[in-house]
Amino acid sequence: MRYSEKELLNYIKELYIKLGRTPTKRDLEKYDAGTYTRHFGSWNNALIKAGFNINRRLYTDTEILDWIKNFYNTYGYSPSQSDFTKEFKDTKLFRNRWGNWSNTLKKAGVPVKKQYPKVSKEEMLERLIEVSKKLGRAPKRLDFSKYGLPAPATYLRKFNVKHIADIFDIAGAKNIFTIKRNLEKEQLIKELKEVAEQLGHVPSSTEMERIAKYSSYSSAYVYKKVFGSWNNALIEAGFKPRPVQKAPTKEEILKTAKKILQEEGKLTYKLFEKYGIKEWHLLKYGGIGKIKERFGLTPRPGKYSKKDCVDAILTIYERLGRVPSKSEYIFYRKKYYKFLPSYNTILFSFEGSWNKAVEEAKKYLKG
Known part of the structure; x- marks a missing residue:
């Protein structure tokens, strides 16, 4: 079968969004590596064609580990975090x-x-000031490891001071904190435009979080902190902001349900979706079963009872030694206990409330 270049390149971008990093040949499922070689000459050529030659801030595991091995083979000793940061810019990688x-x-x-190798006081000071300029403030404890600086205790001991701020007094570098915050904004806008160019569309805040996890790009949280909201960041970067979805009220849902019944004669999730009501909107009010009850319809009996849902929570409890959170339940069910009722099923059984389900499970624990 003959595939178009557009199809093949779009698949690379889809993998990038799914994985949060530049895909490798091993990640391919839909097409094989040979298909890309026949169309583009090589896998790397395909990546370049897909727009992944813009920068080298997205790295595979193999690239990072190979760099460490090459460093060791070249210098005869393992690289430090500081060496890593000089090369890759961020220890988050x-x-x-x-x-x-x-x-x-x-x-x-x-x-x-x-x-x-020991670092001189001059080099320590130079790097401290460089990082401080980047942050617009003195680095905090976690910043030292993040930006590859020696430990705070090392600075205090070397410069014989009680506080990191005292080092700036000694160096006469207090004026570095007058740097304007708009420099940080400019950098974030530049990063956002780079990501949008690579993806071929403006990223959502969720996509940005996923990309930031395995790259040196800033997370959506940073954008929200600096710009006030994700949409504000998009506007500053010259992009059209995403429409803010407002969840319908219970009255609006019931009104829509009545209209669906009049026009369609039944209530289903697909019909609610057709009329602009999402599944999670219904979950907030106990699910479609509760809506049906309001109109005298008999909801379809579920596969799992309330007791089954409570037992499911207790199963995860036995593994963790404590009551699981929503995300923990979803994770452990997906990985180890696929036979248990899903998170959404539990919400159906407890009027759309995870907390109510947990409280019920705690009663069994106390009993």
Whole structure:
């Protein structure tokens, strides 16, 4: 079968959104690598054609681990977090994958315990000021590891001071904090435009969160903090803001349900969707079953009873040793207990409230 270039390139972009990183040949499912080679000459050519040559801020696991191995083979010692940050700009790239630097070195198969070359006071000061300029403030405790700086205690000991701010007094560099916040805005807008160009469309805040997790791009949270909201950030970048969806009230849902009954003669999720009511809107008021009851219709009996739903929560409880949160229930059910009722099924049984289901489960625990 002959595929068009547009189809093949769109699939790469779909994988990018799904994975949150540049896809590799191993990620291909819909088409094989040979198809891309025949159309574009190589997989890399296809990536470039899809727009992934704009920058190198999105890295695969293999690229990061190969860099660590090459560093070790070249210099004879394992790279430090500081070395990593100089190359990749952000320690988030390894923290979100392997947790910490020791685990990352182990994954790369290079020595973990190694005395790294000592950093002079001059270099320490230079790097501290560089990071402070970027932040527009003195770095906080977590910023030191994030930006590859020596530990705060190392600075205090080397410069014989009680507070990091005292170092700026010594260096006569207090004026670095007069840097305007609009510099940060300009950088964020630049990043947002880069991502939009790579995706071929303006990213949603959810997409931005996923992309930021495995890249050095800022998360949607940062944009909301700086611009006030995600839509404000889109406007500042020259994009059309996404329409804010307002959930319908219970009265509006009932009014729509009445109209659907009059015109269609039945109530289903697909019909509600057709009239602009989403499934999660109905869940908020106990699900479609509760709506049917209001109009004297008999809801279809569910596969699971309330007791089944409570037992499901208790099953996850036994694994964790505590009552699971919504996200934990969804995760563990999907990974280990697919036979249990889904999260939405539990909401149906407890009037759209996870908290009510949890309270019921706690009663069994106390009893």
